[in-house]
Amino acid sequence: MTDLVIRNARVMTCDPARPGLGMIDHGALVIAGGKIAWIGDDAEAPSAGYTIDARGRLVTPGLVDCHTHAIFAGDRANEFAMRAAGTPYLEIAAAGGGIHATLEPTRGAADDTLVELTRERIACARANGTTVIEIKSGYDLTNAGELRLLRCIARAAVVAGPRIVPTLLAHLIPADRAVDRDVYVRSICDQLVRAAATERLATSVDVYCDEGAFTLAETRAILTTAKACGLAVRGHVGQFRDLGAAELLGELGARSADHVEQISDDGIAALARAGVVAVMLPGACVQLRLPVPPVDKLRHAGVPLAVATDLNPGSSYSESLPLQLWLATTHYGMTVEEAWLGVTRHAARALGVEAGRLVTGAAGDVVLWKCNDPADVPYHYGANHVDRVWIAGVL
Amino acid sequence: MTDLVIRNARVMTCDPARPGLGMIDHGALVIAGGKIAWIGDDAEAPSAGYTIDARGRLVTPGLVDCHTHAIFAGDRANEFAMRAAGTPYLEIAAAGGGIHATLEPTRGAADDTLVELTRERIACARANGTTVIEIKSGYDLTNAGELRLLRCIARAAVVAGPRIVPTLLAHLIPADRAVDRDVYVRSICDQLVRAAATERLATSVDVYCDEGAFTLAETRAILTTAKACGLAVRGHVGQFRDLGAAELLGELGARSADHVEQISDDGIAALARAGVVAVMLPGACVQLRLPVPPVDKLRHAGVPLAVATDLNPGSSYSESLPLQLWLATTHYGMTVEEAWLGVTRHAARALGVEAGRLVTGAAGDVVLWKCNDPADVPYHYGANHVDRVWIAGVL
Numbered sequence: 001m002t003d004l005v006i007r008n009a010r011v012m013t014c015d016p017a018r019p020g021l022g023m024i025d026h027g028a029l030v031i032a033g034g035k036i037a038w039i040g041d042d043a044e045a046p047s048a049g050y051t052i053d054a055r056g057r058l059v060t061p062g063l064v065d066c067h068t069h070a071i072f073a074g075d076r077a078n079e080f081a082m083r084a085a086g087t088p089y090l091e092i093a094a095a096g097g098g099i100h101a102t103l104e105p106t107r108g109a110a111d112d113t114l115v116e117l118t119r120e121r122i123a124c125a126r127a128n129g130t131t132v133i134e135i136k137s138g139y140d141l142t143n144a145g146e147l148r149l150l151r152c153i154a155r156a157a158v159v160a161g162p163r164i165v166p167t168l169l170a171h172l173i174p175a176d177r178a179v180d181r182d183v184y185v186r187s188i189c190d191q192l193v194r195a196a197a198t199e200r201l202a203t204s205v206d207v208y209c210d211e212g213a214f215t216l217a218e219t220r221a222i223l224t225t226a227k228a229c230g231l232a233v234r235g236h237v238g239q240f241r242d243l244g245a246a247e248l249l250g251e252l253g254a255r256s257a258d259h260v261e262q263i264s265d266d267g268i269a270a271l272a273r274a275g276v277v278a279v280m281l282p283g284a285c286v287q288l289r290l291p292v293p294p295v296d297k298l299r300h301a302g303v304p305l306a307v308a309t310d311l312n313p314g315s316s317y318s319e320s321l322p323l324q325l326w327l328a329t330t331h332y333g334m335t336v337e338e339a340w341l342g343v344t345r346h347a348a349r350a351l352g353v354e355a356g357r358l359v360t361g362a363a364g365d366v367v368l369w370k371c372n373d374p375a376d377v378p379y380h381y382g383a384n385h386v387d388r389v390w391i392a393g394v395l
Numbered sequence: 396m397t398d399l400v401i402r403n404a405r406v407m408t409c410d411p412a413r414p415g416l417g418m419i420d421h422g423a424l425v426i427a428g429g430k431i432a433w434i435g436d437d438a439e440a441p442s443a444g445y446t447i448d449a450r451g452r453l454v455t456p457g458l459v460d461c462h463t464h465a466i467f468a469g470d471r472a473n474e475f476a477m478r479a480a481g482t483p484y485l486e487i488a489a490a491g492g493g494i495h496a497t498l499e500p501t502r503g504a505a506d507d508t509l510v511e512l513t514r515e516r517i518a519c520a521r522a523n524g525t526t527v528i529e530i531k532s533g534y535d536l537t538n539a540g541e542l543r544l545l546r547c548i549a550r551a552a553v554v555a556g557p558r559i560v561p562t563l564l565a566h567l568i569p570a571d572r573a574v575d576r577d578v579y580v581r582s583i584c585d586q587l588v589r590a591a592a593t594e595r596l597a598t599s600v601d602v603y604c605d606e607g608a609f610t611l612a613e614t615r616a617i618l619t620t621a622k623a624c625g626l627a628v629r630g631h632v633g634q635f636r637d638l639g640a641a642e643l644l645g646e647l648g649a650r651s652a653d654h655v656e657q658i659s660d661d662g663i664a665a666l667a668r669a670g671v672v673a674v675m676l677p678g679a680c681v682q683l684r685l686p687v688p689p690v691d692k693l694r695h696a697g698v699p700l701a702v703a704t705d706l707n708p709g710s711s712y713s714e715s716l717p718l719q720l721w722l723a724t725t726h727y728g729m730t731v732e733e734a735w736l737g738v739t740r741h742a743a744r745a746l747g748v749e750a751g752r753l754v755t756g757a758a759g760d761v762v763l764w765k766c767n768d769p770a771d772v773p774y775h776y777g778a779n780h781v782d783r784v785w786i787a788g789v790l
Contacts, residue, residue: 077770081731084724084773124778283776286681287725320777323718329479330682336476375472378479381678382715383519384779 003049004031004364004393008042009059010372014345014357020337021374022357029059031364034392039358057372060340062131062162062365062391063321064347064356067258067279067308069169070121070135071114071149071156074105076313099139099172102313106139111152118156121311124319126162129386131365132348132355133162134308136206138169141177143192150201160394163365165351167234168193168202170222172213185218189225197229203352204232204255209245216243223252232352238262239290250274256306256350260293261285268294272301277350280334280342281310282327288315295332305334306350307342326381336375364393398444399426399759399788403437404454405767409740409752415732416769417752424454426759429787434753452767455735457526457557457760457786458716459742459751462653462674462703464564465516465530466509466548469500471708494534494567497708501534506547513551516706519714521557524781526760527743527750528557529703531601533564536572538587545596555789558760560746562629563588563597565617567608580613584620592624598747599627599650604640611638618647627747633657634685645669651701651745655688656680663689667696672745675729675737676705677722683710690727700729701745702737721776731770759788 011027028045030038038046079097083089092098106114118135125133135156137149146168153166170188177184196202205226209219213236223233232255237245239259249257250270257263257271258279271278278298285292298305307328310316318324321343328339348356355363368388371377377385388395406422423440425433433441474492478484487493501509513530520528530551532544541563548561565583572579591597600621604614608631618628629651632640637657644652645665652658652666653674666673673693680687693700702723705711713719716738723734743751750758763783766772772780783790 075771077768077774080724080774081770084728084734084770085730086728128777286722289725289728317775318777323777327681329475330684333479333481333684335480339479373472375476375479376470379472379475380712382523382713382718382777 003037004390005045005047005049005051006059006366006368007045007051007053008056009054009368010056011039011358012058012060012340012374013039013359014061014341015359016345016357021340027059029358029366031366031390031393034364036358036360036362036364039360052368054368057387058369058374058376060367060369061344061356061358062367062389063129063343064132064351065125065130065308065311065321065343066134066256066306066347066350067281067310068133068135069138069310069312070133071118071137071153072102072106072139072313073109073114073117074102074313076101079314099314102139103141107145111148111155114149114152115155118153119158121319122156122162122164126389127386128320128322128384129367129389130319130321131162131389131391132165132351132353134165134167134351136167136169138171141171141174143187143195146192147195147199147201150196154201160391162391163355165353166202167204167206168196169206169208170214171208185221188222193222193225193231194229197231202231204234206234206236208236209243210236210239211241211243216245216248219245220248223248223254227252234258234350242267246271249276255352260298261290263294265297268297268301268303271303275304277304277306277346279306279308279350280328280332281308281316282332283318283324284310284316286327286331292332295334299338304346304349305338305342306347307334307339308347322377322385323381325378329378336378339378340374364390366390398432399785400440400442400444400446401454401761401763402440402446402448403451404449404763405451406434406753407453407455407735407769408434408754409456409736410754411740411752416735422454424753424761426761426785426788429759431753431755431757431759434755447763449763452782453764453769453771455762455764456739456751456753457762457784458524458738459527459746460520460525460703460706460716460738461529461651461701461742461745462676462705463528463530464533464705464707465528466513466532466544466551467497467501467534467708468504468509468512469497469708471496474709494709497534498536502540506543506550509544509547510550513548514553516714517551517557517559521784522781523715523717523779524762524784525714525716526557526784526786527560527746527748529560529562529746531562531564533566536566536569538582538590541587542590542594542596545591549596555786557786558750560748561597562599562601563591564601564603565609566603580616583617588617588620588626589624592626597626599629601629601631603631604638605631605634606636606638611640611643614640615643618643618649622647629653629745637662641666644671650747655693656685658689660692663692663696663698666698670699672699672701672741674701674703674745675723675727676703676711677727678713678719679705679711681722681726687727690729694733699741699744700733700737701742702729702734703742717772717780718776720773724773731773734773735769759785761785
């Protein structure tokens with residue numbers, strides 16, 4: 001493969017050794033062997049290789065979507081319409097809606113179908129600039145079924161497609177296990193988490209700790225097992241009610257605490273102390289008409305902020321991180337710099353992967369945009385500004 | 396031109412003679428001579444002509460964007476970034492931001508530049524399904540300059556492009572006319588409005604009646620002159636503060652009252668009595684972090700609701716009506732049906748044009764979508780579901 005040289009670009013490196021977004025206003029970079037071989041001022045760029053003139057436009061790291069539920073079958077457009085019409089959630093659930101409307105079609109779908117559906121979604125994500133995507137299991141709720149979903153997630157990877165980071169999600173207690181929820185939680189710990197670790201099907205375990213899902217004690221049991229198995233941990237925290245999960249995630253040294261619409265000052269302090277990334281999911285927040293998380297408090301406490309799509313069939317069916325940039329910088333009151341770091345370097349940190357920055361030796365995951373300025377992407381919203389996406393140097 | 400036959404479609408007619416969105420689940424339509432020549436059940440469709448199999452997918456009227464400021468030069472991405480960073484508006488304005496950052500580049504741009512910039516924006520709107528677009532003047536603020544903008548708006552129309560509905564907007568009192576604002580307002584009435592009417596450069600006049608813009612008395616003076624000149628009237632109402640403009644617009648039989656974040660019960664009753672369309676602009680509302688308009692009160696009073704992009708360089712730089720459908724059905728709590736009527740039939744009503752419905756004799760402005768259900772478009776948000784757009788039967 002010939003070296004690729006991108007010249008005359010406004011490069012956002014997200015290199016922590018540089019201030020802010022690490023901009024190189026008249027920059028260039030070289031991708032060789034799938035990695036960034038050189039990056040710096042255009043005037044000093046090597047001339048060998050296939051050269052692209054960016055004509056002053058923006059070049060960024062490939063985007064990192066650090067929170068998705070991209071593997072599912074079935075459609076909940078009808079439920080979306082019911083909710084827009086004001087039907088209460090419990091009534092929708094009673095009419096077969098809610099997560100159950102995804103569980104049944106997902107359980108019933110063949111492996112190939114699930115793989116194909118997931119591939120369509122990650123292709124759409126790639127078209128919007130995503131080069132690394134976390135995908136959680138969680139729409140089966142049986143141990144065997146969750147392991148099947150993780151195997152399908154692994155199969156969904158395509159050559160030159162987005163890199164997939166698989167997460168085992170303990171989503172909620174299925175209705176038929178409410179009577180023996182202790183047994184169910186124990187089997188997640190003793191069987192599911194251990195199997196996912198042994199088979200290397202997930203790099204982290206996530207627990208939905210909220211009203212109607214897992215209690216704080218159950219969350220602790222699952223996540224401490226995960227840690228003992230050598231897996232990273234993360235959690236859905238306080239989307240509806242603060243059960244104290246942020247404090248737990250801080251104590252456990254989690255990778256991320258996600259949603260955090262409801263979080264106490266102690267919870268924020270715990271995240272800050274442990275360097276846990278708080279993942280903002282503004283699309284789901286708007287769609288469910290939830291209060292905005294305390295962004296200002298998180299920022300002042302020094303909690304690293306990421307921004308993700310929450311791609312899922314219930315509360316946020318979108319593959320577009322650029323649109324989340326608009327929501328983050330408007331509805332959430334994040335700065336343009338915070339939002340961009342949130343879909344690059346900080347999102348990569350939430351996943352524990354080397355990505356989201358353009359530095360020598362990093363993967364050649366690069367987006368060339370049609371616009372010139374980092375602010376243009378959220379500013380001119382609802383349009384796709386992506387011109388080209390390279391993953392490991394491949395278009 | 397051969398007749399175009401679209402078969403095997405899920406047709407949303409928006410025909411007021413049918414209930415709701417006027418769905419024909421197994422529908423077909425024929426476009427001949429640029430107009431809908433036949434529409435009905437697929438089983439009864441005529442077979443002559445060039446035939447497209449929609450494969451059960453959704454077919455709707457072309458979308459109508461009834462509120463845009465699509466003619467401007469200059470870029471305010473930097474101001475967007477400042478606002479995201481929490482800089483107060485007055486500080487941004489003092490630093491040369493706000494509307495002044497658009498006035499100067501627009502005044503300085505050649506006619507051809509303005510026409511070209513506007514054409515780029517309406518091409519993007521078309522790609523997102525828009526076939527009729529209202530465009531307001533308003534970024535010059537001198538009488539000669541506003542007339543120039545209206546002439547450029549007329550020139551921005553392209554063959555087979557979106558139909559343009561031009562509006563003269565009295566946007567605000569320029570800083571250098573604060574000392575003689577009475578004279579300025581009188582010249583708008585006596586010269587600008589009359590010239591726009593005589594030269595047929597606008598079909599309606601819009602006044603921004605709000606704190607920092609025109610007072611209620613000034614609004615009355617301008618709009619009554621407009622009516623006397625045979626022009627329709629509309630208003631920017633209560634985006635920041637309710638000055639009583641809704642009551643005035645009801646009294647004058649206006650086409651639309653736009654924004655209405657702040658509106659009294661009397662104002663709502665006045666709109667309902669006169670059949671004035673209330674235009675929801677959720678993108679600008681989210682971006683400026685304003686309160687949500689009283690959708691429920693408007694609905695119960697029987698006020699027709701439209702939804703538009705508010706495409707403008709300051710508070711909502713987006714050409715995408717489908718994205719506004721998502722905001723309308725989530726952040727604004729509108730039903731899927733209300734939102735769709737808001738970008739079709741009700742938007743056309745706000746503009747006083749025959750559009751936004753698929754009935755025999757109507758223009759052949761049609762969108763074929765990649766999805767099957769009206770709810771899919773807002774539900775799967777941030778993706779472009781438009782497959783093909785015909786305007787007067789032309790792709």
